[in-house]
Amino acid sequence: MKIEGLFPLALGQVQLRPDPLALARQLQVILELRGKAEANPDPDCAWTGDLNGVWQLHRHPTFTGLIDELTGHAWAYLQALGFERQQVALHLQRCWPVVSTSGQVVGRHHHPNAHLSGVYYLNGDGSGRSGCLRLWPDRQVNELVPGLAVGHESPFRPDARLPGGWLRPWVDLAPRAGLFVLFPSSTDHAVLTNDDDDGRFSISLDFVLTAPAGSAAAEYLAPHPQEWQPLA
Numbered sequence: 001m002k003i004e005g006l007f008p009l010a011l012g013q014v015q016l017r018p019d020p021l022a023l024a025r026q027l028q029v030i031l032e033l034r035g036k037a038e039a040n041p042d043p044d045c046a047w048t049g050d051l052n053g054v055w056q057l058h059r060h061p062t063f064t065g066l067i068d069e070l071t072g073h074a075w076a077y078l079q080a081l082g083f084e085r086q087q088v089a090l091h092l093q094r095c096w097p098v099v100s101t102s103g104q105v106v107g108r109h110h111h112p113n114a115h116l117s118g119v120y121y122l123n124g125d126g127s128g129r130s131g132c133l134r135l136w137p138d139r140q141v142n143e144l145v146p147g148l149a150v151g152h153e154s155p156f157r158p159d160a161r162l163p164g165g166w167l168r169p170w171v172d173l174a175p176r177a178g179l180f181v182l183f184p185s186s187t188d189h190a191v192l193t194n195d196d197d198d199g200r201f202s203i204s205l206d207f208v209l210t211a212p213a214g215s216a217a218a219e220y221l222a223p224h225p226q227e228w229q230p231l232a
């Protein structure tokens with residue numbers, strides 16, 4: 001029997017070649033911005049700039065060039081998905097550093113404030129030792145009985161949950177210096193434990209789509225923010 005995989009989640013990946021000097025400067029600035037804080041504030045939780053007032057990294061001179069490059073790749077992702085570039089405006093809403101030290105994690109969450117999310121890795125050797133990005137599907141429709149695959153004494157063979165199996169519960173992605181990944185903001189994700197002695201450095205980006213300025217919005221696409229009327 002042929003079984004076809006339907007409705008794939010679009011995970012964008014692009015490997016950049018960071019300039020070593022620029023990268024060293026970026027790491028130094030992130031540590032300066034973090035200051036004395038090292039957690040969020042639970043000691044097991046990585047420090048994330050969005051919760052600590054550091055959510056506009058794209059306006060910091062050390063990062064503007066990098067963020068411009070990443071934004072170009074966000075456009076490429078949208079075009080690959082089938083968006084007509086002239087018919088949408090892409091906004092960078094938030095951009096913040098994340099620093100995970102040894103033993104720290106980021107719990108499972110998604111970004112309801114945004115439409116498209118990205119993560120850029122400043123370090124990582126591809127081994128996953130510093131903590132993989134874990135992505136979950138919206139729902140495990142192929143287990144047929146909701147929750148069956150994780151229930152006690154599951155009736156599934158172990159290979160059903162391996163990569164390529166129909167019940168793969170998640171996808172883990174290992175950080176690598178210069179790797180940029182993009183995925184729909186509604187996707188649940190987490191960062192696994194940093195088992196390395198070194199810090200794990202990444203930059204998160206949240207994008208929002210609206211209609212282009214001055215054009216009528218498609219149904220369900222918000223008009224451009226410059227068309228909005230702030231109320232007293």
Ligand SMILES: [Fe+2]
Nearest residue numbers: 109110111189
């Ligand atoms: Fe996140």
